[in-house]
Amino acid sequence: MIRLPNVAVPEETARKLREYQAEVDAKPSYAERVAEAKRQFSSRNKATNAAFRVVRQRLDEMCSGARRCAYCEDSAADEVEHVRPKDLYPEHVFRWENYVYACGPCNGPKGNGFAVFESGTGQFRDVTRGRDDPIVPPVAGDEVLIDPRSEDPLDYMELDLVGTFMFLPAPGGDHRSTKRADYTIELLHLNDRDLLIAARREAYGSYFARLHMYRDRKLEGADNDELSRLAEEIRSMGHSTVWQEMKRQREFHEELTRLFDDVPESLAW
Ligand SMILES: [Zn+2]
Numbered sequence: 506m507i508r509l510p511n512v513a514v515p516e517e518t519a520r521k522l523r524e525y526q527a528e529v530d531a532k533p534s535y536a537e538r539v540a541e542a543k544r545q546f547s548s549r550n551k552a553t554n555a556a557f558r559v560v561r562q563r564l565d566e567m568c569s570g571a572r573r574c575a576y577c578e579d580s581a582a583d584e585v586e587h588v589r590p591k592d593l594y595p596e597h598v599f600r601w602e603n604y605v606y607a608c609g610p611c612n613g614p615k616g617n618g619f620a621v622f623e624s625g626t627g628q629f630r631d632v633t634r635g636r637d638d639p640i641v642p643p644v645a646g647d648e649v650l651i652d653p654r655s656e657d658p659l660d661y662m663e664l665d666l667v668g669t670f671m672f673l674p675a676p677g678g679d680h681r682s683t684k685r686a687d688y689t690i691e692l693l694h695l696n697d698r699d700l701l702i703a704a705r706r707e708a709y710g711s712y713f714a715r716l717h718m719y720r721d722r723k724l725e726g727a728d729n730d731e732l733s734r735l736a737e738e739i740r741s742m743g744h745s746t747v748w749q750e751m752k753r754q755r756e757f758h759e760e761l762t763r764l765f766d767d768v769p770e771s772l773a774w
Pocket residue numbers: 574575576577578579580607608609610611612
């Protein structure tokens with residue numbers, strides 16, 4: 506999971522989203538706003554809708570690798586996903602900043618899962634609405650789920666590059682940031698899908714091999730065109746969290762320390 510770059514939608518699209526949102530907000534009760542949010546979103550989130558064609562195109566530009574999912578970074582992203590679920594927060598259903606591009610295997614199980622640190626008490630409260638629960642607003646509070654649109658997930662978690670290739674809460678974090686990391690990892694199933702672990706391990710091997718090749722070719726006197734091409738290949742690879750972590754944790758791994766020391770320009774990629 507990686508921080509997404511800030512990309513804006515054109516004013517025309519932003520205006521359309523505000524219009525859609527206003528229609529939802531105009532419903533008199535919370536339960537009606539929830540129903541309207543779901544109805545309007547499914548009828549507008551279509552290829553025939555010009556605003557949503559732009560939304561999808563801009564979300565695509567924000568993805569790492571070849572349109573990879575914002576959460577797992579592995580599968581192809583093809584669903585406009587709400588960080589704050591529309592079933593709980595209809596007032597955010599058409600808010601551009603609430604969208605990420607995600608894959609079905611992440612979006613499906615996440616569902617309406619959400620939690621907050623309750624205002625006032627600061628207590629962790631799971632506000633996910635069960636099937637038979639009354640349609641009432643969730644308790645107010647700060648979100649627990651890490652939002653890759655506005656925050657850097659790597660401020661809260663780190664990837665274990667030594668053997669497990671699992672995410673862990675970042676060391677030294679306070680109670681709240683540790684809880685946020687744990688909750689995000691669990692809700693998005695970032696550690697309990699074998700294929701994801703295998704893909705991160707494979708990405709580590711590929712990044713390492715490609716950087717090694719870049720280093721070797723540079724020492725052998727390759728020209729700038731070739732080096733730029735090799736660099737671009739690394740920059741466009743998927744699972745960029747793995748690459749970010751290789752740079753960040755390089756001093757703890759001897760082979761990485763040596764490699765990055767030889768080609769320090771790669772730290773800027
Ligand atoms: Zn995913």
